Every structure is written in C-alpha cells, then in structure tokens.
Amino acid sequence: MGITLNLQRAQPADVHVGRSPLAELMSVLHIMAEPDHHPEAQRWTHRLGTAISPSLAHEMSALSPLWARLRCRLLFPLGLPLDQPFEDELRHLERLPLEEFVGLCSQGTLGFREAVPPARSLLTDPESAERYVAQCERRSFRRGELAHDLVASPEALRGRLLCFLDSCAETFFATEWRTVRDRLESSAARVRTDIRRRGLAEVLAGLSSTAVVSRGGSRVRYDKLAVAEIEIGPRPLFLIPSVHVWPHLIVKDEESHPVVLQFASQEDRTADQLTQAELRARMSALASLGRMELCRHLLGEPITTSELAQRLGLADTQVSRTLRQLREAGLIESEREGKYVYHRLATSTLLRLGQDVLATIMR
Template identity: 45%
Template sequence: MAVVITLQGAVPADVAVGLSPLAELMACLHSIAEPEHHLAVRPWLERVRTDLSPESQSLIAVYAPLWTRRRCRLLMPLEPPLGRTLEQELDRLEALPLDDFVMGVAPSVHGGVFDTRDLLTDESVRTAYTVSSERRSFSRGELARSLLQAPERMRTGLLELLRRCAAEFFDAEWGRVQHRLEGECTRLRARVQALPLPEALASLSPNAVVRHNPPAVVFDKLQSLRADLRGRRCLLVPSAHSRPHLIVKDDPPYPLVVHFPVENTTQVERATLAQVRLRLAILSDPARLSLCRHLVNEPITTSDLAVRTGMSLPQVSRHLGRLREVGLLTSRRDGRQIYHRLDTDRLMHLGVDVLTSIIR
C-alpha cells in the first residue's frame, strides 16, 4: 500500500509552500486524542491535558473522528494563499456552503470506506451511512446523526471548540513553533526551485521513493492513493506536531495537500535483553507485521482485522495473542466489541532497546 503522486507535466509553480495554523491545530488535537503516537511531544501533551477545561476535553472527544484516523480535509487549507491566520481560516470554514461542509466532513466522521456521493439526496444512503458509522463506533454514529440532522449546529459547535482550543492552549503553542515552521518553509521553497519536483517532494519523508517514466513520488503508507498533479495545485504544509504522520489528502475540488512533520526529538525507555529478543522474534513474522500496520492506526476488532488482511479469525486471534504476550498489544472492551491497538510506546523504543542491549 502506498501514496503515489504522479508529476508528469507538473511544474514548480503548481506547488505552494506555507503555513496553516488550522492544520497545525488539527495535528495538536490528533496528538491529544492519540497520545501514544506522539512521544516526542509527551511533556507538552501532559501540560495541555492538565490545563484543558473539562468542557473542552469532553468536546475534543466528541469531535475526535475529525482528527484521528481519517483527518478532515476541511481542517486543512482549502485554497492558496497559505499563511493565513487561524481566525481567517476559521472564517473561511464558517463561510463554506453548508452542503460542502457536510460532504467535506462526512468521510472523516465515518472513518472508513463509504460512498458518500448521494448522501445529500438519497435517504437510503443517509440511513446506511449512519448505521455504518455506528458500527464503527458509538461516537461516530452519534456524530453522523448530528451531521445529517443538524449540520449548521454541528459546524457552529466545531468552530466554538476550535476557538476555545486556540484560547486555552493553541495560540501560545503557535507562537512557540511558528518561527521554526517558517524556517522549514524557506528551506523547502529553495528545494522546490533547485531540485526536480519528484526529488523535492521525496525530501519530505525518509520513506519516499522517486519513480521515473512517468515521474512520480511514492510515500510508503498504510493507504492506497494515486493522485495526478497535472493541472492542479499542491500545498506543502509543515507541522511540528504531526510526527510520525505524513498526511496526504486528495479531495477535489480542493488542492492536494501534503502535511508533513519537521524533525523532533523523543525520549526513550529501557527493556530487558530477554524482552528485546522476544519482541523482535514476534515481529519477524510477516503476517504479524502486516497486522501491526493496521493496529497502529486506530483501535480495531478481530473481525475487522480478518476482513482487511484476508486471514481467518483463528489466525488473527493467535497472532494477537503473541503480540499481547510480549506487551506490544493493548485491548479494551466497548459494549460487545473488543478493540485492539498496538502499544506504540514500546514499539517506537524497540530500536533504542536493541542498541542499549548491545552496549550494556
């Protein structure tokens, strides 16, 4: 699975590099909702989660589908120019036609694969969408009903939450990281002008590969996407809070957006030599490693894993059991469903654990 951006006929003028405080706020909200992905900003997360008002914490959880697995395209810049203030971006979202708001938010609320093209006009599609969202989680089902039954009220509530977050923590954080991100923009603009476009885009990720005939850049991600940049705009937006995620969103009629992380540091933990050896052995199995790519993104059930990977339920259960034995899996019950998640804390530190085991 990969994201492929084809660049045949694209020129540097098609690419805009700049800041988006709204996209950075979404990255912050993602890290608040999914702290296990973001070890590099853990001290900041602990401070923010302590200082957030109870009402804000509750609302962040309600709207979480918009910034967890399938981040909402409307919370990224909708058009050039980049570099607008947060309030200008929120005003643009508030002025968006209501039908465009519904269609832009619906995929993230659902969070999976669902054809939303007739969502505005076909009652059977609306019903199926709500039921399918609820099957993914109760909170997604509730948000889907709010979106379809009272979209203006939902948008008003979302905007109020984003402005609350700006006042409670984001304005201060944006003031801290803005200069750093502006420096990254300056360096990237220079690369876009000096390098062939595929090489410039590939510089956004160490896991990117340049292809020729036709020219393209391939990002190794748990996502299948092919986008053609010919005749389109591409917005490159750096983030101090999105690591380890590089996000590519292709939702016409909006420009293609690449929201990419800038470098961060992270703290490490220690594990015993026996734990390191056992975890490496468990992860060496190709089928188990394939499961991990799904388990890292969001809580998921055994049956969903079987559908996504083509394995049988007993096979998936055995692999999950081995991951749990070595402390790489967490599970929680939600009603009748049990959701599993990779322990990214321990997984991200495994490389350091190997080195520590060798030199101690």
C-alpha cells in the same frame, strides 16, 4: 502498498508551500486523541491536558473522529492563499457552502477510505442519511453519534466545531502557535528554495525516509497503508510543514480540492524512520535464539570475534557470519583498535525499536 505522486504534468506554479495554523491545531488534537500512539509527546500532552476545562475536554472527545485517524480534509487549507491567520481560516469554514461542508465532514466522520453517500443525498434523502449513520456506527459509537448530528443539523454541527476550535485557540493553541510559527516559516522557506535548486521530486522524496523515486523522477511513492496514484498538475499541491505531525506524513486527496501533503519540519523529525525492510531485518535478527544469546554477550564491554567464539564454543567463521547479520540490521557497532575489531550491542537502537515499530505501523 503506498501512495504515489505522479509529477509528469506538474509545473512550478502548481506547487505551493506554506503554513496553516488550523492544520497545525489538528495535528495537536490528533495527539491529544491518541496519546498512546505518541509516546514521545506524553509529557507535553499531559501538561497541555491540565489547561483544558472538563467541558472543552468533553467536546474534544465528541468531535475527535474528525482528527483521530483519517484527518478531515475540512481542517486543511481548501484554497489559496496559504499562511492565512487562524481567524481567517475559521471564517472560511464558516462561509463554506453547506453541501461542501457536509461532503468533507462526512468522510472525516467515517474516518476510513470507504465510499460515503454524496452530500446532496445526505441533505435530502432520509434513507441515504440513515444508511450513512449506520455505516459510521459500525466503526464506533462516537462516530455514529457525530454522523447523526451531521445529518440532523449540519449547520448546528458546523457552529459547534467553529466554537470548539475558537475555544482551543483561546485556551492553549494561540500560545502554542506563537511558539512554532517561526520554525514553520523557516521550514517552508527551506522547502521553497530546495524545490528551485534541486527539483520537486528530490524534495518530495526528502520529506520521508520511506520515499522511492521512479521513472526518471516523474513519480514519488510513500510507504502508506492506502494505495493510490495522485496526479499533480494542473491540480495544485499544497506542502504544509508541521511541528506536531511526526511520525506521520499526511497525504489528502479529495476530488475537486488541492492535494495536501503535511510533513514534519526538518528540525522536528525526532528520528529517521525505518523502511519496512529495515524493520523486518531488525526483528528477524532478534528472532533467532542463537543471535539473541550472542547479543547478551555483546551488552556492556566491547568484545572481539575470537572472544565471542570462545565463550560460545563456536567457530570464528560462524560467529563472524552472525555478527555481520546483526551489523546489517543496525543492532551492533564495531570499531577497530589496533589489530583487533571490538563489537558491542547498539543499545540506543534497541531502545528505539518499540517506537520504531509503532511509527512504521502508524504512517
């Protein structure tokens, strides 16, 4: 599984790197909508939540399908230039042709990679609109309610959304944007420089530890639940850094719009992500009762292979084999002191394992 970027036709002019306050706000709203999925941000989200009025919180919940899972393409830059002020991005949404607004909003409301009726059908065909609402209701009651509002009065929903986004900026996001904008510009500048020096494929691969480069650098694949191949060039690629997007790497591929890749800025990557193979190796290592028993002896004071063998009543060679499996999985640390090698449990790795499992499932 995964999303592959095909770079065979990509030219430097096809790749644009820049900030988007609207996309950053959506990352914040995503964390607010799914706080259990982002334990690393719980203190921050709690503090932010205290600044939000009950009415704004209610509207945040009602509109949350647009950013809770399959983030709506509507809230990423739809064209050049990047680095527009937040107010200009909202004005662009306000002026967007109604059919284009409905097309993008309908996919975001459904929140799943599944075909939705064309926007023209939703606007002119009551039966098509009714089927679409039922399609969203099957996903969740909240999505069904939002779908109903969209087909009943798309302009009214657009007005609600713009008012909500503006209220978010006034209540908390303007302050947050002032905090992160310079860091994001630094990250964007670094990526622009790296593309010139190292090439596009290497830079794209560096945005995720799960990336695999193939066919001589003409393809970059990311570990994602979706399966797709996206051709870059002459269709543009927008690279948008984010402070709040980790552990996700967001790839948006709506036809007739630029491809968007939103990535965690380098200094804001809380930890390197594991590949699925690395995660399986760690969990498999802990699934054995024998290896688990050995881990209990490794917790605390470092210990030699011979001492472990004596405690467990096993041959040195058998213990060495088990230690090698645990070391390859990153679960123990070994250090030589004089003529002995001492082993101890990598407790920091074990403490991270729950978050690593969640991050691997989420991306």
